[in-house]
Amino acid sequence: LKVNTTVIELDYRRSRLGDVGAQLIAEALKVNLTMTRLDLGHNRISAVSAQHIAEALKVNATITALNLCFNNIGDVGAQHIAE
16 A cells, blocks of 8 residues: 555455554555545454554545444544544
8 A cells, every 4th residue: 555556445344454454554544645445344443543544644635535334443533533
């Protein structure tokens, strides 16, 4: 994802990413300039990873759709994303 220049949509639904995978994706999002849609539903992502994703979204202006349904981000993680 860090060097991607063609893929604009990525569906990682039900991929068992967990927190480690989500945090790696968050790091890649900080430098990715083409991705517009990202589906991370059903991946056992916690509030900690939601915070990493939220930080990446602060510097990524291309993501317009993000799915985090059926994860364990809770209210705290949702607040991070909303900010």
